[in-house]
Amino acid sequence: MGFLSLAAIPFLATTAYAHPTTTGAPALSIPETAAGASIPHTNSFASFSFEPAFWVEFFGNATNPNNLTFSVLSRIHEHGGSPVIRPGGITMDSMIFDPSVGDVVRTTSPKGGVYRTTVGPGYYKSWSNFPSGTRFISTLNFGNESLEIARDLAVASVTYQPDKVTFFELGNEPTNYDRNRWKYSTDAYVAEWKEYTASIDAALNALNDTSFPKERWWASSATTDNSGLEVRPAALIPAGIDSENQVGLYSIHSYGFSTCDPKRAALATTENILNHTELVRYCDEEIYPSARAALDAGNEWNIGEFNSVSCAGRPNVTDTFAQALWVVDSELIYATRNASATHLHQGATLALQSNDQLNTPGANGSPGYSTYSMLYPRDSDLRGPARTLPSFLAQLFMAEAFAVAGTRVRALEPPMGVSSERFAAYAFYVEDRLDKLALVNMQPYYANSTGDFSVDVSLDGISGSEETDCLRVKRMTAPYVNTGNSSLSSWAGQSFPLGEPVGDMAIETVGEDNVVSVRGSEAVLVFFSDNVYGL
Numbered sequence: 001m002g003f004l005s006l007a008a009i010p011f012l013a014t015t016a017y018a019h020p021t022t023t024g025a026p027a028l029s030i031p032e033t034a035a036g037a038s039i040p041h042t043n044s045f046a047s048f049s050f051e052p053a054f055w056v057e058f059f060g061n062a063t064n065p066n067n068l069t070f071s072v073l074s075r076i077h078e079h080g081g082s083p084v085i086r087p088g089g090i091t092m093d094s095m096i097f098d099p100s101v102g103d104v105v106r107t108t109s110p111k112g113g114v115y116r117t118t119v120g121p122g123y124y125k126s127w128s129n130f131p132s133g134t135r136f137i138s139t140l141n142f143g144n145e146s147l148e149i150a151r152d153l154a155v156a157s158v159t160y161q162p163d164k165v166t167f168f169e170l171g172n173e174p175t176n177y178d179r180n181r182w183k184y185s186t187d188a189y190v191a192e193w194k195e196y197t198a199s200i201d202a203a204l205n206a207l208n209d210t211s212f213p214k215e216r217w218w219a220s221s222a223t224t225d226n227s228g229l230e231v232r233p234a235a236l237i238p239a240g241i242d243s244e245n246q247v248g249l250y251s252i253h254s255y256g257f258s259t260c261d262p263k264r265a266a267l268a269t270t271e272n273i274l275n276h277t278e279l280v281r282y283c284d285e286e287i288y289p290s291a292r293a294a295l296d297a298g299n300e301w302n303i304g305e306f307n308s309v310s311c312a313g314r315p316n317v318t319d320t321f322a323q324a325l326w327v328v329d330s331e332l333i334y335a336t337r338n339a340s341a342t343h344l345h346q347g348a349t350l351a352l353q354s355n356d357q358l359n360t361p362g363a364n365g366s367p368g369y370s371t372y373s374m375l376y377p378r379d380s381d382l383r384g385p386a387r388t389l390p391s392f393l394a395q396l397f398m399a400e401a402f403a404v405a406g407t408r409v410r411a412l413e414p415p416m417g418v419s420s421e422r423f424a425a426y427a428f429y430v431e432d433r434l435d436k437l438a439l440v441n442m443q444p445y446y447a448n449s450t451g452d453f454s455v456d457v458s459l460d461g462i463s464g465s466e467e468t469d470c471l472r473v474k475r476m477t478a479p480y481v482n483t484g485n486s487s488l489s490s491w492a493g494q495s496f497p498l499g500e501p502v503g504d505m506a507i508e509t510v511g512e513d514n515v516v517s518v519r520g521s522e523a524v525l526v527f528f529s530d531n532v533y534g535l
């Protein structure tokens with residue numbers, strides 16, 4: 001049965017339906033309009049954070065860019081995305097600007113502890129290598145407690161890239177600073193943050209560059225760790241952080257799992273990172289109260305830095321296809337909670353982060369690339385040849401999901417008889433009409449699994465945003481959830497082991513039975529219009 005004939009049936013003009021279907025596959029209940037769905041999103045929703053100490057490894061320099069990383073970023077843009085780059089993370093808190101420096105210089109201990117990252121004009125000039133339209137967060141060092149260091153970074157960023165800076169961020173994860181700095185006092189933190197930002201604002205305004213709005217600061221940048229210093233938005237806002245109206249957005253960091261110590265490392269398993277109920281619980285208990293405080297204050301909020309497993313990921317879990325499913329589901333959970341963006345963190349193991357962590361840098365302190373990243377930017381003894389990881393595919397999924405400006409999204413109940421612990425469904429709306437559907441089956445499917453855990457969903461009676469003869473489907477899949485091989489993992493039939501597409505694009509059409517089948521450890525995007533990349 002074609003889509004047009006269905007749309008013509010009068011009883012479909014109701015707001016929601018979940019009726020028995022002829023095939024026996026359960027139907028989804030999908031509200032027809034966007035009422036109650038999320039805020040409108042941009043195609044920068046799926047953004048990034050890159051640890052600045054490893055800038056040269058990921059991006060090369062202004063004259064000699066890393067082709068693999070830029071190929072990967074070009075693919076994301078081609079598929080409809082436009083990620084914002086935050087060169088942020090722990091090492092931004094020991095980053096300094098030196099006008100005489102060429103390449104970014106990382107100063108480390110013999111074991112790879114990063115003490116300082118020195119950037120010069122070439123660092124900012126390398127921003128010009130990014131795809132057209134890429135915007136950056138100017139990240140400033142608060143760790144050294146030097147106004148001069150922070151101000152010099154801010155001024156340098158707008159001197160060399162006046163058009164690419166969108167926001168400034170002072171300090172990364174104040175929850176992790178020396179406890180003597182603010183002695184657990186939110187007020188002491190707020191006072192020092194305001195003193196610094198006011199001075200930096202004065203320096204920026206003296207440049208006579210009028211393009212920066214007054215509300216130019218990210219605030220908070222806190223983790224959800226219980227450190228004793230409460231600086232999440234829920235605490236900062238009542239403490240008056242925004243009394244001068246200079247906060248543009250509240251940033252929160254999210255790491256639901258960790259390998260920073262053996263106890264938490266034991267929980268960082270494939271089964272746990274693919275538990276949708278747990279991902280939602282973490283979001284709603286740890287993140288959403290602060291998100292709500294930001295929204296109630298009339299501000300935007302985002303996940304300014306996050307990934308699945310803190311302390312650089314978990315080998316054999318986050319470097320597999322499981323991470324691709326985690327990225328899609330996690331980013332969509334935050335999209336439904338009205339985050340303006342999510343900045344997925346990429347980097348390498350930081351030796352000073354914890355003294356009993358699972359990951360270590362490579363030999364002689366060489367970078368031990370994080371196993372949650374979407375790529376290994378260089379060859380390394382520890383991680384092997386430079387390549388993408390299976391989770392890169394999640395970026396193409398997200399790029400296409402939010403390609404149309406103003407897309408709104410909502411979470412749906414899973415079909416009858418399917419547990420939400422391992423299955424999530426999301427509806428996307430463009431101009432108030434259903435435009436896409438994401439179905440994510442997180443049941444771990446292994447080479448030795450005896451069943452394939454397929455969920456069949458009937459789309460009978462669902463009408464979309466535009467007249468189209470058939471519904472189309474793109475599938476993110478791999479032969480089993482724990483493969484680490486990008487050549488075996490595909491999005492719409494193509495794999496991207498070195499950033500370039502391999503194979504022909506496969507855009508499926510939904511058959512006459514109107515049923516979409518999603519195997520365990522697969523995710524699909526269903527399109528209700530002909531606006532499909534590659535069609």
Ligand SMILES: *[C@@H]1O[C@H](CO)[C@@H](O)[C@H](O)[C@H]1NC(C)=O
Binds near residue numbers: 064065
């Ligand atoms: C990137 O590609 C260009 C053109 O093919 C080549 O000249 C350059 O050496 C490559 N750079 C790296 C870092 O591989």
Ligand SMILES: *[C@@H]1O[C@H](CO)[C@@H](O)[C@H](O)[C@H]1NC(C)=O
Binds near residue numbers: 064103
């Ligand atoms: C950029 O990188 C290339 C290759 O590593 C190097 O030869 C060149 O000196 C670097 N340029 C600067 C300004 O550091």
Ligand SMILES: *[C@@H]1O[C@H](CO)[C@@H](O)[C@H](O)[C@H]1NC(C)=O
Binds near residue numbers: 094096115116143144
């Ligand atoms: C910044 O702080 C770090 C960590 O305390 C320290 O190792 C480094 O020497 C300081 N850098 C400067 C320029 O003061």
Ligand SMILES: *[C@@H]1O[C@H](CO)[C@@H](O)[C@H](O)[C@H]1NC(C)=O
Binds near residue numbers: 206208
């Ligand atoms: C900024 O503009 C003011 C007023 O027009 C002027 O007095 C000042 O010299 C300018 N400063 C710079 C750095 O151009």
Ligand SMILES: *[C@@H]1O[C@H](CO)[C@@H](O)[C@H](O)[C@H]1NC(C)=O
Binds near residue numbers: 275278281421
């Ligand atoms: C999934 O997470 C929820 C919430 O933390 C927990 O109650 C449930 O036991 C977990 N399921 C599995 C299979 O581990």
Ligand SMILES: *[C@@H]1O[C@H](CO)[C@@H](O)[C@H](O)[C@H]1NC(C)=O
Binds near residue numbers: 315316
């Ligand atoms: C990952 O799995 C491989 C193959 O099963 C095994 O040889 C290796 O020891 C595992 N690595 C870690 C860090 O668990």
Ligand SMILES: *[C@@H]1O[C@H](CO)[C@@H](O)[C@H](O)[C@H]1NC(C)=O
Binds near residue numbers: 036037038336337338
């Ligand atoms: C998200 O924003 C929309 C539109 O303002 C609102 O209706 C919805 O309740 C918000 N959802 C959450 C979870 O905050």
Ligand SMILES: *[C@@H]1O[C@H](CO)[C@@H](O)[C@H](O)[C@H]1NC(C)=O
Binds near residue numbers: 446447448449482
């Ligand atoms: C199936 O494979 C997974 C992943 O390799 C392994 O953890 C599990 O023990 C295997 N199950 C059986 C029944 O052999």
Ligand SMILES: *[C@@H]1O[C@H](CO)[C@@H](O)[C@H](O)[C@H]1NC(C)=O
Binds near residue numbers: 485486487488
């Ligand atoms: C990944 O899969 C491809 C295609 O089957 C194969 O040629 C390649 O050897 C595999 N790579 C590894 C590291 O196993």
